[in-house]
Amino acid sequence: MAFKRTSMTDISRPTWFTYLALVVVLVASLFPFYWSFLIGSGDSTTIRDPNMSWFPGGNFLENAATVIQNPAVNFWKALGNSIIVSTTVAVSTVVLSTLAGFAFAKLRFKGSGGLFVAVIATMAVPVQLGIVPLYILMAQFGWTGSLGAVILPALVTAFGVFWMTQYLQQSLPTELIEAARVDGCNMIRTFWNVGVPAARPAMAMLFLFTFVTAWNNFLWPLIVLDQSNPTLPVALSMLQANYFVDYSLVLAGVLLATVPLLIMFIFTGRQLVSGIMAGAVKG
């Protein structure tokens, strides 16, 4: 959202201190990764060396290859699984939330007010705490160890429905829906021709936030998946158990697992920033 600045006085002109502070913040947010790269490009002794060089060594590719080839870590499988889970969850959450948001924001039906209050109320429920019965449920269906057990509970969130409802209420004029109806569109065509185009910016943001959240999710996958079929965070947690004497390998693996989202961030960070600033979002 843009806010009008009434005048351009010197009040908000940055000084050298402003940039200095921001450079410090930038260095602080990148430093842990650079340090990991220093360790991950050295050998098993680098981490214990108090006089280690501040320039990277030459072993990163070798270390990365060792991690990738270790069958206990299952790196490619974990990467593939994380991509499948995060993409499926994000697409499904966006589609189902937009549908529900369209209904709540723009369609009139009995009980809509009460049902929307129910959606808001469920946002405050820490559903993570139901994991014991959820695990028993998945075991009963024989789904433990499969990606479906991670995907199904995350198909749509209360937050997503709330976010899309808020957005469509503001950005989709009711007249457009009426016009589409007069033109003979049925409900789902109206949704597709009028609702989706209006919702597109919010859908993109919801996709990104859901993707990041699903990608980083650890507790539930750790419980319900096993080592032979992990997601990246689960595989990473195995790294330490496998190599805890050689941190050049652990941290090379950490960087490998971090790179995909950093690449995504370079292209989509702008949308993430405006998503956070537009609605106060918490993933």
Place this chain on the structure above:
Amino acid sequence: MASTDLDRPAAGVTWRQRLSKWDVKASPYLYIAPFFVVFTIFGLFPIVYTAVISLMDWDTIRNSGEFIGLANFDFVLNDRKFWVSLRNTFSIFLLSSIPQLIIATFIAAMLDHHLKARTFWRMSVLVPYVVMPVAVALIFSQLFADEYGLINHWLGLVGIDAIPWHKEVIPSHIAIASMVNFRWIGYNALILLAAMQAIPRELYEAAAIDGAGKARRFFSVTLPQIRPTAIFVIITSTIGGLQIFDEPRMFDSAGNGGADQQWLTITMYMYNTGWGELNFGRASAIAWLLFLIIVVFGLINFWLTRRLISSEKSGS
């Protein structure tokens, strides 16, 4: 399509109309149904059923339970680990939320200028948010290593003795809180930045005309104006903060919260009871106790927010 309908005999029109009427009536329910179905099966039912299992001695092999009343709660409430994990969870939460808010406010104030390469600076503070907490925890647990860690090395350079980050209670909490802060400071700074940009610039100009300097304007204009957003940031961080698991779990390679449970949190205690000891009844009792704590926190938050808002209204 509509024009061809009009040419048709009357019976066809009513059929179409009936279909369209049904479409109008049923569609909204169909569109919201997926959320309620998913929430009921994977959210509501498990939470409620957790209460049932918490009253049982659950047999994980036969997948059934025997009713034993409140014995699980009795055990958990008399277990030292429960109270230690409760203490640790609150301590880590306080050590992360308060510094987080202060630093985020400062960063937001820095970003709230006419910056060159504005988007670059805003994106740069958000980098830690997209990195897996598990990855951050693996990196930080080495930065905070007791013997050869970089932090202790630096402390040594300025003449401070090495701190036993993985042995003592408060140091381990500080190390874990720093991971949480690392991840969320930039994120919260952007929320606070949005609040700062919504402040009418006239307020600053009026203050400047009155002779207020930069610091004075920050404390008497900016801070009061962003207070509701700051409260919102704190409230949203409680639900997640009380369930903290990833960072303390990865703080050492064992994942048991330290030899003496120095950094065992409630969710870790539940995980270890459920999937370490395979005692689902006790794990459910722990889950429900944590649920109640979060609900109590939610109610306190709600009450505080309402009081603050009403006092703000009567104050102005």
